[in-house]
Amino acid sequence: MxxxxxxxxxxxxxxxxxxxxxxxxxxxxxxxxxxxxxxxxxxxxxxxxxxxxxxxxxxxxxxxxxxxxxxxxxxxxxxxxxxxxxxxxxxxxxxxxxxxxxxxxxxxxxxxxxxxxxxxxxxxxxxxxPSGLATAVFPVYNQAEGAPSAKLIAPWEEGGLGKYANKPIFILGGSSSIGQFMIQLARLSGFAPIITTASLHNSDLLKSFGATHVIDRTLSPETVAQQAREIAGGLIDLVYDAISVTDTLAAGYQATSPQGDFVVVLPEPIPGADANSQKKVHLAHGLFHTPINRASGKNLLAKLPELLEKGDIKPNxxxxxxxxxxxxxxxxxxxxxxxxxxxxxxxxxxxxxx
Ligand SMILES: NC(=O)c1ccc[n+]([C@@H]2O[C@H](COP(=O)([O-])OP(=O)(O)OC[C@H]3O[C@@H](n4cnc5c(N)ncnc54)[C@H](OP(=O)(O)O)[C@@H]3O)[C@@H](O)[C@H]2O)c1
Missing domain, CATH: 3.90.180.10 (Medium-chain alcohol dehydrogenases, catalytic domain)
Incomplete structure (x- = not known):
């Protein structure tokens, strides 16, 4: 060599x-x-x-x-x-x-x-x-003390598969790399409905991953949030904004329930955010090597070959x-x-x- x-x-x-x-x-x-x-x-x-x-x-x-x-x-x-x-x-x-x-x-x-x-x-x-999957996983499933995470039980952990059955999830930017992985993770976690936003030409792809509803991402933030709430039957406890630009942040924040978890991928100001709100905003950090992610990453990596082999998680x-x-x-x-x-x-x- x-x-x-x-x-x-x-x-x-x-x-x-x-x-x-x-x-x-x-x-x-x-x-x-x-x-x-x-x-x-x-x-x-x-x-x-x-x-x-x-x-x-x-x-x-x-x-x-x-x-x-x-x-x-x-x-x-x-x-x-x-x-x-x-x-x-x-x-x-x-x-x-x-x-x-x-x-x-x-x-x-x-x-x-x-x-x-x-x-x-x-x-x-x-x-x-690696990065799309990790950025979806850590802010939702990392259980480490102090991790910016909703701290759910991951589907590859004891009791995690299907654990969140019949709870709605809203994923803004479902056709992004992160969004595609988040939809698949939501399906494994049992979430339903799985609501996402994208250009509508990507609807079939996102439904093949598990999305149940695709909202046109060009609608106004107010309309996007309203449609998501209507589909979910109310405000939503877990909202993941895989894009985190002004419009998606506004829509995602509006759709999040008063004590819900709102995951963002960029440290941008959230339009309309209320400093007194109890909504929990988590900034994703999608690197396996960062110390706060290592234990969670190790658990994921131990199961990832099998999840990929079985097609439970598909690449982009x-x-x-x-x-x-x-x-x-x-x-x-x-x-x-x-x-x-x-x-x-x-x-x-x-x-x-x-
Ligand atoms: N915090 C972290 O650790 C971390 C890690 C990785 C990435 N990021 C950030 O996360 C963001 C996404 O990364 P990525 O690699 O997943 O992106 P990507 O795959 O390059 O995103 C492309 C997709 O974004 C979608 N999109 C663009 N604007 C949108 C909008 N307003 N609403 C809904 N969808 C929209 C497009 O959807 P359509 O084609 O359907 O229109 C396109 O398919 C980037 O800003 C990146 O820098 C953060």
């Missing part, structure tokens, strides 16, 4: 991406070195690159979602071996504002951010999963971008311009030409 690899490097805040030859890292004691066969693009990548969000340590490499093959294991690693196909998540460290990203051909991952792939998935499908649809890592920038522009609908953009780093 060559000691050098290609990586998309961001040398300074606000970029640009530079394709460079860099060293292949050595895995630490609790890490596995993965040859990345597919990596998916996320909105956070363009926000870090184009508006300077979150990351302050440079040079760095972006990218959160990957799938590939283990090529070396650290000395303390027991559960993985060379040749294992794995799904893995890059991470951002909120303490030192550093990024550890997947837009490269090889990466060392801590084992808390890795899970074996089920045999029914392609690398591209597998790479669509994907679109493969040409050019390997050279395809990332064009994809990030499409994400920034809202030109991506119900599909995850994926590249194959090993296809990057010299």
């Amino acid at each position: 060559s000691s050098q690899q290609k990586a998309l490097v961001v040398e300074t805040k606000l970029g640009p991406h530079v394709l460079k030859n860099v060293d292949v890292p050595k895995p630490g004691a609790d890490e596995v070195l993965v040859r990345i066969e597919a990596t998916a693009l996320n909105p956070a990548d363009w926000k870090i690159l184009y508006i300077g969000m979150l990351v302050d340590k440079f040079p760095t490499t972006l990218g959160f979602d990957a799938a590939g093959v283990v090529v070396e294991v650290g000395e303390g690693v027991k559960d993985y071996a060379v040749g294992d196909k794995v799904i893995a998540q890059g991470w951002y460290d909120p303490v030192d504002h550093s990024m550890h990203g997947t837009f490269q051909q090889f990466m060392a991952f801590p084992v808390d951010s890795v899970v074996k792939m089920s045999s029914n998935l392609s690398f591209e499908e597998a790479a669509t999963i 649809r994907y679109e493969l971008l040409p050019g390997g890592l050279r395809g990332v920038d064009a994809g990030l522009l499409r994400l920034r311009n809202n030109q991506v609908s119900a599909v995850k953009l994926v590249v194959r780093p090993q296809d990057t030409s010299a």
